[in-house]
Amino acid sequence: MAAVDGDYNHDKTPEIFDAMSMFLSKLKERPIHVKSPFWNMTKTEMIEWYINQGHNKEWLKMSYSCFTGNKYQCGRCSSCLRRWVGMYNNGIIEEYEEDPITWERIPEYIKRMQARTGKHDSVGRRREFLLAMEKAKKV
Ligand SMILES: [Zn+2]
Structure with missing residues (x-):
């Protein structure tokens, strides 16, 4: 995912990314981490x-x-x-x-x-x- 500094949409927050990680990990029965390497850019x-x-x-x-x-x-x-x-x-x-x-x-x-x-x-x-x-x- 490519969320950047200044993004404020509800689907681009660290909390939502954590929730997506938990959901996808549960769904696929393996660890999946949703994150953006660009939060600080x-x-x-x-x-x-x-x-x-x-x-x-x-x-x-x-x-x-x-x-x-x-x-x-x-x-x-x-x-x-x-x-x-x-x-x-x-x-x-x-x-x-x-x-x-x-x-x-x-x-x-x-x-x-x-x-x-x-x-x-x-x-x-x-x-x-x-x-x-x-x-x-x-x-
Ligand atoms: Zn336009």
């Missing part, structure tokens, strides 16, 4: 780690993150934005239906991240978001 750091391992960037681009489920990633949902931040911070440019950096909600995200008011925004998540905004000359 942001998406930016995870992508950097992937690249530094010598893995193919094109394979990374074949992954899919968009909440819409459409053929092409929308560039207008929070998942596309987080993906764009991680990729952009690592110099990977991708195509979206709409360029995420032009999303009308970007100023709202910047304000929230700078004010540290987002209840689910970790230090790492804020840092990677603001780094991407600096690189894109939005702040």
Whole structure:
């Protein structure tokens, strides 16, 4: 599983991973451990780690993150934005239906991240978001 720093979905917590481990171990009658090696990494750091391992960037681009489920990633949902931040911070440019950096909600995200008011925004998540905004000359 690939839960990262700043994930707050109910299906991506250490407690749920422990529960899944117990369930799968019972079901398969052998020890199965569900865990994420990326709990302490942001998406930016995870992508950097992937690249530094010598893995193919094109394979990374074949992954899919968009909440819409459409053929092409929308560039207008929070998942596309987080993906764009991680990729952009690592110099990977991708195509979206709409360029995420032009999303009308970007100023709202910047304000929230700078004010540290987002209840689910970790230090790492804020840092990677603001780094991407600096690189894109939005702040
Ligand atoms: Zn999307």
